Amino acid sequence: MTPDEFRKHAHELVEWMAGYMENVSGLPVKSSVEPGEIFKMIPDNPPQFPESFDSLMKDFNEIIMPGITHWQSPDFFAYFPANTSPASILAEMITSTIAAQCMIWETSPAAAELEEKMMIWLRDLIGLPSGFEGVIQDSASTATLAAILTARENATNFSGNIEGIQNPGSLKVYCSEQTHSSVEKAVKISGIGNRNLIKIPVRDDFSMDTEKLREAINADKSKGFIPCCVVATLGTTGTTAVDPLRAIGEICRENGAWLHVDAAMAGTALILPEFQWMLDGKEYVDSFVFNPHKWMFTNFDCTAYFIKDAGKLIKTFEILPEYLKTRTRGIVNDYRDWGVPLGRRFRSLKLWSVIRTFGVEGLRAKIREHINIAHTLEQWISKENDFEILAPVVICVVCFRFAPAGHNEEQLNVLNEKLNHQLNDSGKLYLSHTVLNGRYTLRMVTAQTNVTISHVEKAWDLIKDSARNLL
Numbered sequence: 066m067t068p069d070e071f072r073k074h075a076h077e078l079v080e081w082m083a084g085y086m087e088n089v090s091g092l093p094v095k096s097s098v099e100p101g102e103i104f105k106m107i108p109d110n111p112p113q114f115p116e117s118f119d120s121l122m123k124d125f126n127e128i129i130m131p132g133i134t135h136w137q138s139p140d141f142f143a144y145f146p147a148n149t150s151p152a153s154i155l156a157e158m159i160t161s162t163i164a165a166q167c168m169i170w171e172t173s174p175a176a177a178e179l180e181e182k183m184m185i186w187l188r189d190l191i192g193l194p195s196g197f198e199g200v201i202q203d204s205a206s207t208a209t210l211a212a213i214l215t216a217r218e219n220a221t222n223f224s225g226n227i228e229g230i231q232n233p234g235s236l237k238v239y240c241s242e243q244t245h246s247s248v249e250k251a252v253k254i255s256g257i258g259n260r261n262l263i264k265i266p267v268r269d270d271f272s273m274d275t276e277k278l279r280e281a282i283n284a285d286k287s288k289g290f291i292p293c294c295v296v297a298t299l300g301t302t303g304t305t306a307v308d309p310l311r312a313i314g315e316i317c318r319e320n321g322a323w324l325h326v327d328a329a330m331a332g333t334a335l336i337l338p339e340f341q342w343m344l345d346g347k348e349y350v351d352s353f354v355f356n357p358h359k360w361m362f363t364n365f366d367c368t369a370y371f372i373k374d375a376g377k378l379i380k381t382f383e384i385l386p387e388y389l390k391t392r393t394r395g396i397v398n399d400y401r402d403w404g405v406p407l408g409r410r411f412r413s414l415k416l417w418s419v420i421r422t423f424g425v426e427g428l429r430a431k432i433r434e435h436i437n438i439a440h441t442l443e444q445w446i447s448k449e450n451d452f453e454i455l456a457p458v459v460i461c462v463v464c465f466r467f468a469p470a471g472h473n474e475e476q477l478n479v480l481n482e483k484l485n486h487q488l489n490d491s492g493k494l495y496l497s498h499t500v501l502n503g504r505y506t507l508r509m510v511t512a513q514t515n516v517t518i519s520h521v522e523k524a525w526d527l528i529k530d531s532a533r534n535l536l
């Protein structure tokens with residue numbers, strides 16, 4: 066493709082992109098294709114000779130689009146937000162055009178230095194102490210793996226990296242029962258072993274019961290185990306419960322355990338002064354992760370990982386083959402030593418674009434609006450006798466169920482599951498679910514970039530009508 070041909074296709078594509086943004090709310094939110102349907106329509110062999118980009122776009126529209134679930138629809142209320150914004154998309158266009166490999170400073174100094182500055186902006190915006198340093202990772206799962214590996218090395222005096230894990234059963238990691246599965250994955254991969262991940266029971270509000278944490282650590286220590294790390298969550302996946310950081314931090318300090326904080330989604334709320342309470346106890350934190358690629362209008366992937374002692378992170382990951390030795394080593398940040406991958410995309414550019422074009426107050430206004438919408442929905446649900454709220458609404462997730470009189474728990478579970486499928490099959494909205502205390506729970510997340518109260522009002526009317534028609 067020549068630059069001129071590219072120019073023509075790119076202009077057409079930008080038209081397509083703007084049209085998509087304008088019309089996405091009219092598309093069926095959840096794709097309804099059958100398993101294998103798309104696979105069957107794609108030829109078994111690649112073309113031997115060049116095809117036109119126009120023919121590709123034709124197939125894209127006809128074959129691929131029906132199999133897309135529209136996360137950018139304001140009627141998408143499932144799982145968690147995976148937001149984008151025009152500012153983020155424009156920056157990604159530049160990133161993929163210059164396609165620089167940002168593995169070390171020398172391979173694109175601007176990328177390394179913009180990343181360093183963006184992490185300072187973000188750190189200050191969310192209120193982490195100034196000693197923290199940050200790095201962009203591809204996902205919270207990767208950042209949590211980095212945290213667990215660093216905690217492992219910290220607990221073994223950096224011998225694990227050299228000798229291997231000699232006595233895997235000796236280290237213990239703690240998190241609550243509501244913690245994201247990425248912690249379990251990290252504990253498996255790190256060689257600590259799943260059996261040594263201790264899940265602490267939660268209180269009524271689904272936050273970690275810190276008395277139970279203390280008991281578990283004491284019991285393990287009396288058997289000779291080493292408390293290596295505690296993972297606290299700000300905003301659990303199921304209900305956005307907030308673990309009490311100060312109480313957990315004090316226990317970590319007493320026992321020499323690393324404190325990792327998973328704030329993947331809720332971290333964005335920390336840009337609001339009224340949510341700084343979640344960080345009470347931040348002086349105990351060793352590492353912290355949050356995802357601008359969830360709720361901060363920056364498209365996947367963009368995870369912000371912060372660490373109090375970056376030296377320990379680097380000591381855990383550092384490698385220095387001859388071909389990566391440079392004259393600037395030690396003077397600048399070579400981010401390849403700050404995580405698992407060597408190759409790195411220029412991800413700070415989209416963050417810069419988003420923060421500058423929204424402005425801090427613009428970001429805050431959106432986040433506040435999403436939180437207010439969740440609370441309004443909570444009030445609407447509470448007013449109906451045949452619905453009930455099943456978890457405290459903290460930020461942008463509302464957990465509830467249809468609970469008409471005269472049904473036992475098992476019948477209610479069946480009814481709500483049916484309701485969930487029926488609503489999602491309608492294509493008009495998309496909800497996901499969780500199970501809380503054995504109850505099938507509908508989860509409605511009011512945090513898509515363009516969601517407004519009227520989208521939620523329309524959805525709530527549909528939910529009420531569909532539920533009552535089920536009886």
Ligand SMILES: *Cc1c(COP(=O)(O)O)cnc(C)c1O
Binds near residue numbers: 329330
């Ligand atoms: C989404 C989420 C994760 C996983 O994030 P990825 O970036 O997809 O790895 C981890 N923890 C919590 C609390 C989350 O909400």
